[in-house]
Amino acid sequence: MNISTKFDNAKESSPVFVVCGDRMLLKRFKFEDIWCYGATLGRFIEKGQDPIEMLIQLEKDELGIDLPPKYICTIVSYINKPEPDGRVRLTSPIYLLEISEDIRGKIKKDSQVKWMNVEEINNSKEIREDDKLIFTRIIEQKYDDIVLDVDQMGKWAKAKLLSWKVA
Numbered sequence: 001m002n003i004s005t006k007f008d009n010a011k012e013s014s015p016v017f018v019v020c021g022d023r024m025l026l027k028r029f030k031f032e033d034i035w036c037y038g039a040t041l042g043r044f045i046e047k048g049q050d051p052i053e054m055l056i057q058l059e060k061d062e063l064g065i066d067l068p069p070k071y072i073c074t075i076v077s078y079i080n081k082p083e084p085d086g087r088v089r090l091t092s093p094i095y096l097l098e099i100s101e102d103i104r105g106k107i108k109k110d111s112q113v114k115w116m117n118v119e120e121i122n123n124s125k126e127i128r129e130d131d132k133l134i135f136t137r138i139i140e141q142k143y144d145d146i147v148l149d150v151d152q153m154g155k156w157a158k159a160k161l162l163s164w165k166v167a
Helices: 051-063 118-123 129-139
Strands: 012-020 023-031 034-039 041-045 070-080 087-098 113-116 146-151 160-166
Touching (some): 012 034, 012 051, 012 129, 023 129, 051 087, 087 129, 129 146
Parallel strands (some): 012 087
Antiparallel strands (some): 012 023, 023 034, 023 113, 070 087
């Protein structure tokens, strides 16, 4: 089977998930005219760039804190997309920033971010199915590498999780 790896290049997508106790900090954004919640921090990493340094700078800019996140797992997504992309494999190293209540109080205020627990995440209509799985596993400290099969044949914001497994 010929699966494109056009996203598996020098620009890896690396999200950072911020967790305090049993809650995750998620950011609300509008994409394809739909409101969604997703990772608070993340960027594409340029070849040769130190991901930790880049992510710490991103934290400073977005949250006003500068703590080193830790690598916890890798998520490989097989994504069904409309042509010309077709089926694409995206590999994402996942980073975690666990903070205390004291540090939580120092985070810059932003009306588009919200702390959510597992129940709120799973009941939200503004979080994609694949993201619900990822967010829940991280809060529950299940840091296994996982493989997702995702259908984005419609729009990104309405993607469907077809299946998943621990790698």
